[in-house]
Amino acid sequence: xxxxxxxxxxxxxxxxxxxxxxxxxxxxxxxxxxxxxxxxxxxxxxxxxxxxxxxxxxxxxxxxxxxxxxxxxxxxxxxxxxxxxxxxxxxxxxxxxxxxxxxxxxxxxxxxxxxxxxxxxxxxxxxxxxxxxxxxxxxxxxxxxxxxxxxxxxxxxxxxxxxxxxxxxxxxxxxxxxxxxxxxxxxxxxxxxxxxxxxxxxxxxxxxxxxxxxxxxxxxxxxxxxxxxxxxxxxxxxxxxxxxxxxxxxxxxxxxxxxxxxxxxxxxxxxxxxxxxxxxxxxxxxxxxxxxxxxxxxxxxxxxxxxxxxxxxxxxxxxxxxxxxxxxxxxxxxxxxxxxxxxxxxxxxxxxxxxxxxxxxxxxxxxxxx
Amino acid sequence: xxxxxxxxxxxxxxxxxxxxxxxxxxxxxxxxxxxxxxxxxxxxxxxxxxxxxxxxxxxxxxxxxxxxxxxxxxxxxxxxxxxxxxxxxxxxxxxxxxxxxxxxxxxxxxxxxxxxxxxxxxxxxxxxxxxxxxxxxxxxxxxxxxxxxxxxxxxxxxxxxxxxxxxxxxxxxxxxxxxxxxxxxxxxxxxxxxxxxxxxxxxxxxxxxxxxxxxxxxxxxxxxxxxxxxxxxxxxxxxxxxxx
Numbered sequence: 001x002x003x004x005x006x007x008x009x010x011x012x013x014x015x016x017x018x019x020x021x022x023x024x025x026x027x028x029x030x031x032x033x034x035x036x037x038x039x040x041x042x043x044x045x046x047x048x049x050x051x052x053x054x055x056x057x058x059x060x061x062x063x064x065x066x067x068x069x070x071x072x073x074x075x076x077x078x079x080x081x082x083x084x085x086x087x088x089x090x091x092x093x094x095x096x097x098x099x100x101x102x103x104x105x106x107x108x109x110x111x112x113x114x115x116x117x118x119x120x121x122x123x124x125x126x127x128x129x130x131x132x133x134x135x136x137x138x139x140x141x142x143x144x145x146x147x148x149x150x151x152x153x154x155x156x157x158x159x160x161x162x163x164x165x166x167x168x169x170x171x172x173x174x175x176x177x178x179x180x181x182x183x184x185x186x187x188x189x190x191x192x193x194x195x196x197x198x199x200x201x202x203x204x205x206x207x208x209x210x211x212x213x214x215x216x217x218x219x220x221x222x223x224x225x226x227x228x229x230x231x232x233x234x235x236x237x238x239x240x241x242x243x244x245x246x247x248x249x250x251x252x253x254x255x256x257x258x259x260x261x262x263x264x265x266x267x268x269x270x271x272x273x274x275x276x277x278x279x280x281x282x283x284x285x286x287x288x289x290x291x292x293x294x295x296x297x298x299x300x301x302x303x304x305x306x307x308x309x310x311x312x313x314x315x316x317x318x319x320x321x322x323x324x325x326x327x328x329x330x331x332x333x334x335x336x337x338x339x340x341x342x343x344x345x346x347x348x349x350x351x352x353x354x355x356x357x358x359x360x361x362x363x364x365x366x367x368x369x370x
Numbered sequence: 371x372x373x374x375x376x377x378x379x380x381x382x383x384x385x386x387x388x389x390x391x392x393x394x395x396x397x398x399x400x401x402x403x404x405x406x407x408x409x410x411x412x413x414x415x416x417x418x419x420x421x422x423x424x425x426x427x428x429x430x431x432x433x434x435x436x437x438x439x440x441x442x443x444x445x446x447x448x449x450x451x452x453x454x455x456x457x458x459x460x461x462x463x464x465x466x467x468x469x470x471x472x473x474x475x476x477x478x479x480x481x482x483x484x485x486x487x488x489x490x491x492x493x494x495x496x497x498x499x500x501x502x503x504x505x506x507x508x509x510x511x512x513x514x515x516x517x518x519x520x521x522x523x524x525x526x527x528x529x530x531x532x533x534x535x536x537x538x539x540x541x542x543x544x545x546x547x548x549x550x551x552x553x554x555x556x557x558x559x560x561x562x563x564x565x566x567x568x569x570x571x572x573x574x575x576x577x578x579x580x581x582x583x584x585x586x587x588x589x590x591x592x593x594x595x596x597x598x599x600x601x602x603x604x605x606x607x608x609x610x611x612x613x614x
Binding site: 204205206207208209210211212213214215216367368369370 | 385419422423424425426443444447448450452453454456457458459460461472475476477516519
């Protein structure tokens with residue numbers, strides 16, 4: 001009955017071993033997932049980069065700031081002089097939280113009934129801002145208790161943290177999801193579609209006829225990706241229009257600037273797909289590699305989980321993904337209304353990615369059959 | 371006065387452990403219909419692919435249309451037409467769209483392209499198929515279209531790798547008539563085949579076996595050299611020799 005099971009089993013086993021890429025992905029995928037979910041993904045955000053405006057500059061205010069830092073949630077990256085400087089740091093993305101201790105803090109603490117500290121969080125990133133809000137009220141309560149125990153029964157003043165979520169004051173999830181989704185959708189669909197571009201011609205037998213013509217490698221590659229640049233921009237428009245009119249997501253900044261930078265990002269994604277296309281031998285492998293690429297994009301780019309909370313090595317891996325940089329652009333322009341002055345670093349990185357990947361894809365491709 | 375269209379010296383190609391083509395010396399004159407005859411694996415396709423710049427020779431030289439293939443493979447491409455063994459055009463495009471695409475790739479401008487396409491379509495008798503999707507064409511029509519795409523830039527040298535595989539006899543006969551028309555117009559045609567009747571229609575042919583050139587000349591001369599009365603005899607003798 002089962003005699004024919006063994007030849008079948010043996011054949012499948014041999015074929016599985018021959019298809020190194022599939023085997024590698026099947027074994028590599030769970031390892032990568034475990035490492036990513038185990039180490040990289042932290043829903044409680046620690047070490048949130050924070051700028052401080054200490055207007056009072058007193059022992060009391062320094063105590064309070066130290067209390068914030070001791071929670072481990074806030075990492076003080078700079079002391080600035082005034083509120084506008086603090087706002088700029090958050091707009092640029094250098095900091096995601098700000099603490100303002102008013103000049104009358106010690107007096108309010110002495111007189112009661114309450115002393116207020118202002119905490120500003122960048123709510124374009126939901127998990128960070130939630131952690132920061134929770135931590136800030138925790139600090140305020142702890143300070144209140146500490147002061148009360150020292151005051152020993154007398155009417156002790158309360159410390160109050162007034163939290164201001166910036167850019168997404170309602171802490172609505174569409175507001176932070178939709179801009180990120182633009183980038184995620186673009187990168188996934190565009191990488192997938194061009195990852196099959198060269199192998200499809202190879203599999204259908206049209207590549208041989210094509211490479212015997214005088215077309216240059218660069219002409220071939222650019223001609224392959226150009227139509228999808230338009231597709232990418234239409235995709236982006238669809239998501240933005242739906243986001244604006246169905247989910248009420250603001251379009252705060254310069255939309256034209258966003259499209260200009262999106263164009264660079266789209267080229268980078270297409271060129272990456274094309275590069276994958278020169279590495280694989282079949283369309284099936286192209287799909288596998290593209291899907292393998294999805295995981296770090298969702299988890300490490302900052303789309304769902306804040307990068308500040310990740311171990312440094314995963315922050316580096318994230319920095320290698322074009323999406324990571326484009327997300328900063330999307331949230332910066334759509335939610336914060338920032339311009340080129342705050343985003344030129346991301347533009348430079350994305351430009352380097354697209355040029356580099358086009359060159360890499362052209363270099364990898366050979367107009368011969370071996 | 372005839373000019374040399376293709377000349378190879380010591381042309382050799384090795385794949386890992388296998389020598390697919392060994393020390394091939396050939397000289398093909400302009401306007402010839404030159405056949406490469408031999409069983410599967412004898413090195414015909416590898417030879418053509420080297421001459422087209424699709425495979426790099428391991429050794430030796432090949433000059434096609436006056437250009438050294440190893441030195442300037444890209445320049446050679448403008449002067450040759452090539453039909454691959456496996457049908458290599460886009461099935462999801464129409465006949466006209468395929469022709470326009472290849473014409474554009476070969477650098478024909480819009481007006482020249484339109485004129486050349488109607489010329490080629492008339493030559494191939496493809497007038498009624500122009501608007502059809504290639505996927506819907508039969509084998510014979512696909513072969514004609516493939517020939518058409520290879521002809522658009524009026525190449526002086528044409529390489530056809532088993533152009534009539536899987537095509538019915540009537541279509542094959544038509545196809546060969548077109549090859550001879552091209553030859554009369556001065557085009558050099560190099561064609562691989564393992565059909566005897568086709569080999570006999572070539573002006574000269576080279577018989578290959580195991581990567582080596584074993585006979586060269588007209589059909590009758592080749593048959594005699596290999597030791598058969600007919601070309602078919604010669605071919606069978608050859609296969610038996612290879613098997614032993």
